[in-house]
Amino acid sequence: MNLSFSEEDLKFQDEVRSFIAENYPADIKNKMDNGIPVSKDDIQTWQKILSKKGWFAVNWPEEYGGTGWTITQKHIFQNELANANTPTLVPFGVSMCGPVVYTFGTQEQKDRFLPGIINNDVWWCQGYSEPGSGSDLASLKTKAVKDGDHYIVNGTKTWTTMAQHADWIFCLVRTETTDIKQQGISFLLIDMNTPGVEVKPIITIDGSHEVNMVYLDNVKVPVENLIGEEGAGWNIAKFLLAHERTGIGGIPALKREIRRLREITSELPLGEGFLKDDELFMDKLNKLEIDLLAAEYSELRTLAAMSKGGHPGPESSILKIKGTDLQQGLSDLFVEALGYYAHPFMSEDDLISNEGRIGPDFAANVMPHYLNYRKVSIYGGSNEIQRNVIAKAVLGI
Amino acid sequence: MDFSLSEEQQLLKDSITTFVDKDYLFDVRQNNIKTELGYSSDFWKTFADLGWLGMPFSDADGGYNGGPIDLMVIMESLGRGLVVEPYIPNVVLAGGLVSRLGSEEQKQEFLPKIISGEIQMSVAFSEPQSRFDLNDVITSAKKDGENYILDGYKAVVMNGPSSNNIIVVARTSGNQLDKEGLSLFIVDPSLKGVSLRNYSNVDGSKASEITLENVSTPATSLLGSEGNAFSALEEVIDLATLAISAEALGIMEKMNEITLEYTKTREQFGETLSSFQALQHRMVDTFMAYEQTKSLLLMCAAKLTDKSDDAKKAVSALKYQVGIAAKHVGEESVQLHGGMGVTEETNIGHYFKRLTTIRAIFGNTDYHLKRYSAL
Numbered sequence: 001m002n003l004s005f006s007e008e009d010l011k012f013q014d015e016v017r018s019f020i021a022e023n024y025p026a027d028i029k030n031k032m033d034n035g036i037p038v039s040k041d042d043i044q045t046w047q048k049i050l051s052k053k054g055w056f057a058v059n060w061p062e063e064y065g066g067t068g069w070t071i072t073q074k075h076i077f078q079n080e081l082a083n084a085n086t087p088t089l090v091p092f093g094v095s096m097c098g099p100v101v102y103t104f105g106t107q108e109q110k111d112r113f114l115p116g117i118i119n120n121d122v123w124w125c126q127g128y129s130e131p132g133s134g135s136d137l138a139s140l141k142t143k144a145v146k147d148g149d150h151y152i153v154n155g156t157k158t159w160t161t162m163a164q165h166a167d168w169i170f171c172l173v174r175t176e177t178t179d180i181k182q183q184g185i186s187f188l189l190i191d192m193n194t195p196g197v198e199v200k201p202i203i204t205i206d207g208s209h210e211v212n213m214v215y216l217d218n219v220k221v222p223v224e225n226l227i228g229e230e231g232a233g234w235n236i237a238k239f240l241l242a243h244e245r246t247g248i249g250g251i252p253a254l255k256r257e258i259r260r261l262r263e264i265t266s267e268l269p270l271g272e273g274f275l276k277d278d279e280l281f282m283d284k285l286n287k288l289e290i291d292l293l294a295a296e297y298s299e300l301r302t303l304a305a306m307s308k309g310g311h312p313g314p315e316s317s318i319l320k321i322k323g324t325d326l327q328q329g330l331s332d333l334f335v336e337a338l339g340y341y342a343h344p345f346m347s348e349d350d351l352i353s354n355e356g357r358i359g360p361d362f363a364a365n366v367m368p369h370y371l372n373y374r375k376v377s378i379y380g381g382s383n384e385i386q387r388n389v390i391a392k393a394v395l396g397i
Numbered sequence: 398m399d400f401s402l403s404e405e406q407q408l409l410k411d412s413i414t415t416f417v418d419k420d421y422l423f424d425v426r427q428n429n430i431k432t433e434l435g436y437s438s439d440f441w442k443t444f445a446d447l448g449w450l451g452m453p454f455s456d457a458d459g460g461y462n463g464g465p466i467d468l469m470v471i472m473e474s475l476g477r478g479l480v481v482e483p484y485i486p487n488v489v490l491a492g493g494l495v496s497r498l499g500s501e502e503q504k505q506e507f508l509p510k511i512i513s514g515e516i517q518m519s520v521a522f523s524e525p526q527s528r529f530d531l532n533d534v535i536t537s538a539k540k541d542g543e544n545y546i547l548d549g550y551k552a553v554v555m556n557g558p559s560s561n562n563i564i565v566v567a568r569t570s571g572n573q574l575d576k577e578g579l580s581l582f583i584v585d586p587s588l589k590g591v592s593l594r595n596y597s598n599v600d601g602s603k604a605s606e607i608t609l610e611n612v613s614t615p616a617t618s619l620l621g622s623e624g625n626a627f628s629a630l631e632e633v634i635d636l637a638t639l640a641i642s643a644e645a646l647g648i649m650e651k652m653n654e655i656t657l658e659y660t661k662t663r664e665q666f667g668e669t670l671s672s673f674q675a676l677q678h679r680m681v682d683t684f685m686a687y688e689q690t691k692s693l694l695l696m697c698a699a700k701l702t703d704k705s706d707d708a709k710k711a712v713s714a715l716k717y718q719v720g721i722a723a724k725h726v727g728e729e730s731v732q733l734h735g736g737m738g739v740t741e742e743t744n745i746g747h748y749f750k751r752l753t754t755i756r757a758i759f760g761n762t763d764y765h766l767k768r769y770s771a772l
Contacts, residue, residue, distance in 0.1 A: 374731045
């Protein structure tokens with residue numbers, strides 16, 4: 001057992017920290033620190049900065065432009081990004097489509113799609129869920145019928161995050177109807193500019209527009225956009241889901257947020273003192289911090305096992321459940337910290353207006369964040385599904 | 398022992414339920430909360446015509462002599478409909494204070510108009526540092542000849558934007574946390590030095606931040622005797638806590654119904670969600686949370702009606718339970734709806750938002766747990 005970083009790791013940490021300090025644009029940092037939503041341009045600017053440094057496709061094999069970092073270095077990197085409160089990297093291209101293309105794609109497909117992803121010139125979104133297929137993903141109905149050198153695609157995708165910004169969508173489609181629903185699914189890449197693709201926003205209860213419906217009406221897709229064999233899409237989907245679930249716990253960001261909440265307890269007035277004088281509140285904060293510590297070390301154990309050549313298995317389901325529980329629990333504690341000042345609703349325009357905010361400066365995002373974060377126990381395989389995975393894979397029932 | 402409603406109370410309940418089911422449609426509500434007023438003045442008139450606004454007032458004041466149980470019946474039914482019209486700040490809080498402390502003149506001036514729905518009022522009791530402590534008041538009032546001079550800041554004043562008059566809690570003597578030395582003033586918001594910043598809350602209700610700067614209000618606007626407002630304020634807030642707890646119970650009942658219905662129709666893995674035992678147990682738990690809350694609500698309403706010695710303690714027990722159950726039922730209802738639960742277009746998310754703000758209004762679980770222990 002050795003729980004400390006090596007000297008080399010510490011040097012690496014310093015290098016990452018100073019790179020971020022020197023290169024993180026002040027205007028984006030200002031938005032992030034003040035709870036003003038960042039635009040697609042902001043995210044793209046930041047991702048391009050990392051990309052130029054060679055620090056964007058962190059997990060890719062070196063031959064495709066990855067870093068070749070050890071697991072520990074990757075962990076340090078994620079922590080530093082979170083500590084500096086940089087925009088969350090959009091996973092659809094770099095963490096999802098990219099790995100699928102270099103794992104299952106032909107050389108021609110790799111040459112065609114990987115550069116756009118790693119350079120941040122092409123934005124991707126994920127066409128998985130459908131109105132009738134949420135947790136039961138394999139029941140999907142979007143149909144792709146072969147017609148010469150094209151597929152004709154018809155169907156509806158939903159909960160498509162950032163589809164309004166995307167140039168391309170990777171889709172699970174049904175190329176064959178079989179008795180076993182996992183068969184007959186194929187993995188297809190579709191240009192969002194193709195006639196017949198229509199994006200409609202879904203507004204969520206916090207008032208934000210992150211997710212969309214994507215309607216596919218007789219969309220003509222060249223057969224060379226099929227990844228892997230026809231009908232082998234479910235294997236790719238499973239490969240991707242395991243990818244999606246690692247890092248979904250968001251532990252580094254949680255550590256930053258809980259530190260922030262602790263600072264806030266010394267800033268928020270309560271009677272003649274501060275919120276930190278409220279023992280019941282501080283009890284809850286401390287309990288959550290201990291729970292977070294346990295989740296952090298669970299993640300480190302997984303990382304350590306992976307660095308010895310293991311694969312993320314059901315551990316990623318544990319991390320997803322615990323991480324999202326903590327994200328929701330912490331977002332609720334922020335709400336409690338504010339009392340009545342969690343209630344005023346501030347639009348995006350209000351946030352940047354000169355009139356000033358209602359209540360403490362950080363208050364405007366607290367309730368929207370709590371409401372928005374109901375999603376984390378639903379997306380990426382709901383926590384009920386994760387429990388099924390653990391029951392089956394770990395407990396053997 | 399009898400927990401059943403009287404015939405009149407049952408009629409009241411039926412009349413509100415009919416209104417909510419037939420007229421108070423979700424789409425109509427959603428359109429109304431987007432207007433500047435934030436609710437429907439036509440509906441408010443309907444409430445007046447049907448006698449709901451006059452319910453808590455004595456017949457001497459032009460009301461219907463309703464007690465805590467009648468108030469509970471009204472709010473539970475309004476909760477089921479997610480009614481956003483400002484019954485509590487206007488009728489229960491402001492009306493409650495005027496009817497308890499008002500001079501004959503003040504009662505004559507305000508109560509008939511509250512009951513007829515002609516005016517809107519609100520009570521400015523919270524300040525940025527006070528959280529839920531009613532005695533924590535920095536806003537000051539100093540006698541100046543025939544007037545009082547008010548200075549201070551009031552936070553998140555419910556129904557502030559449409560109020561013709563605002564009852565301001567101010568300190569005429571003592572230190573920040575003293576229960577003695579608090580006075581109430583019926584303030585005309587158009588007075589010089591009063592500024593309101595109006596906004597919407599996440600639950601669709603409206604509120605104001607109120608700054609009082611060297612505001613000169615006539616001594617006749619003092620409500621009740623100088624320095625002695627605390628006990629009436631506490632009594633009225635306790636009654637409002639019962640009211641908002643009843644609203645929460647109506648919301649939880651409705652959310653449980655909607656969720657159960659949804660799980661009976663939504664299919665995954667070839668079966669309805671309701672056929673999965675793991676989900677059945679969770680819906681049983683939210684149902685039990687509702688039942689436990691209902692029990693304390695009825696107990697509390699009875700104790701407030703009887704003016705029991707332990708009525709205050711019952712209020713805190715109830716609001717603690719409401720806070721716990723609201724979080725449980727609210728979050729589970731959304732989760733069981735999956736992605737649909739977090740969309741703006743589905744009603745469950747809007748019930749969830751109101752239930753979430755209710756967790757804090759008039760004191761969250763921590764506040765009421767401490768108050769319960771101290772009483």
